[in-house]
Amino acid sequence: MDPQQVRDTTQDEDWAPQACTLPTAERPLRLAAFDALFAEAVTGVRRSAPGQARLELLPEPTVAGIAAELAAAETGCCSFFTFxxxxxxxxxxxxxxxxxxxxxxxxALAARATEKSATRTRP
Structure with missing residues (x-):
């Protein structure tokens, strides 16, 4: 992970609500990983119900792998998520x-995905 991404995310890590149970020391890295996915691979964010969000991603194997790794890591600390x-x-x-x-x-997660994906350079 780019050190600048970690610094930028650390300065803006209040987007992750206090309900997050990830240990404080690990938060900047996890937030930076989500920010990178949102900025580099999210092409759309849709809400079908209050408790549901759908992220449309670039259909690439590496993106699928990154998304799967993040989902697995996130459910390890926040079991209320279903990915x-x-x-x-x-x-x-x-x-x-x-x-x-x-x-x-x-x-908060959907808002951050929308915000960060808007900064992605479109092909």
């Missing part, structure tokens, strides 16, 4: 669901 990674018909999506108690966590 479903789907590759079909030339599309790649990451569905994220939470229970009613954690909607604000999903809101």
């Amino acid at each position: 479903t990674l789907t590759a079909t018909g030339g599309a790649l999506t990451l569905e994220i669901s939470v229970d009613e108690q954690h909607i604000e966590v999903l809101d």
Whole structure:
């Protein structure tokens, strides 16, 4: 991970709600990893219900691998997340669901994905 990304994320890490149980020392790296995915691979963010978000990703194997690794790591500390990674018909999506108690966590994640993906240079 680029040290500048970690510094930028550390300065702006308040986007991750306090409900996050990831140890404080690990937060900047995890946030930077999500920011990198959002900025480099998210092509759209859709909300189908308050507790659901769908991230449309670049349909590339490396992106699928990164998204899967992040989903697995995130459920290790925040078991209220459900991630479903789907590759079909030339599309790649990451569905994220939470229970009613954690909607604000999903809101923050979806807002950050929208913000960071807007900065990505489109082909």
